[in-house]
Amino acid sequence: MSRVGKMPVSVPQGVDVQVKDDQISVKGTGGTLSLARNALVNVANKDGKLSFEPANDSREANAMSGTMRQLVNNMVVGVTKGxxxxxxxxxxxxxxxxxxxxxxxxxxxxxxxxxxxxxxxxxxxxxxxxxxxxxxxxxxxxxxxxxxxxxxxxxxxxxxxxxxxxxxxxxxxxxxx
CATH class of the missing domain: 3.90.930.12 (Ribosomal protein L6)
Structure with missing residues (x-):
């Protein structure tokens, strides 16, 4: 599994993350950002931490788990600090x-x-x-x-x-x- 994809994204206070079937949206003091969800990555929100797991054992799913994790992390940092x-x-x-x-x-x-x-x-x-x-x-x-x-x-x-x-x-x- 991707090393970047293994690390969970911690969601700070004042940031609202909604995981839907087709997109992930992050809302905070800096605005609202959304990202289309990839079918190769399973996203779970547990206790203020987002975890990203590949849906199957393919190389593409493994690579996309790390990519999705970093894109969502950039969205969280963007709406908090910019x-x-x-x-x-x-x-x-x-x-x-x-x-x-x-x-x-x-x-x-x-x-x-x-x-x-x-x-x-x-x-x-x-x-x-x-x-x-x-x-x-x-x-x-x-x-x-x-x-x-x-x-x-x-x-x-x-x-x-x-x-x-x-x-x-x-x-x-x-x-x-």
Whole structure:
């Protein structure tokens, strides 16, 4: 059996988990998240702990038990603490600002780039060269951060562009005569 799938998910106080035939829904202070249930995994809720067991002895069921366990754990953490990704703008004159429900980026193009804030995701700019993407759904937070980074990814010669806060860019050496 999967090592990750063996560990139960503990449900903290104030979080409501409902296991139905077709989906698992988690409700907490950060919002409500739901996930479609897989037929290869049996889910049991006992004394505030969720356990995930493969329905049969196949490799797919074993793998899905660990996957389902981690997805539900991410939902529980998301509705209690939430997730965030930090991005940094590197370049002369590069800046970001939140205006209403849009993120306005001035990143060296001839026009400003506006990115809509989707439902359940929040943008913050603690400094003009920093962007913080927050939300309860880990996948959507990571996807939104990746879409912002894709507007102007860091280039390899000077390192200018939008990068994750913990990302290291390997700078290439320039051409020699």
């Amino acid at each position: 997730f965030e990704k930090r991005l940094t703008l590197v370049g002369v004159g590069f800046k970001a600002a939140v205006q209403g429900n849009k993120l306005n980026l001035a990143i060296g193009f001839s026009h400003p780039v506006n990115i809509e804030m989707p439902q359940g995701i929040k943008f913050e700019t603690p400094a003009p060269t920093e962007i913080v993407v927050k939300g309860a759904d880990r996948q959507r937070v990571g996807q939104m951060a990746a879409e912002i980074r894709a507007v102007r990814p860091p280039e390899p010669y000077k390192g200018k562009g939008i990068r994750y806060a913990d990302e290291k860019i390997v700078i290439k050496e320039t051409k020699k005569k």
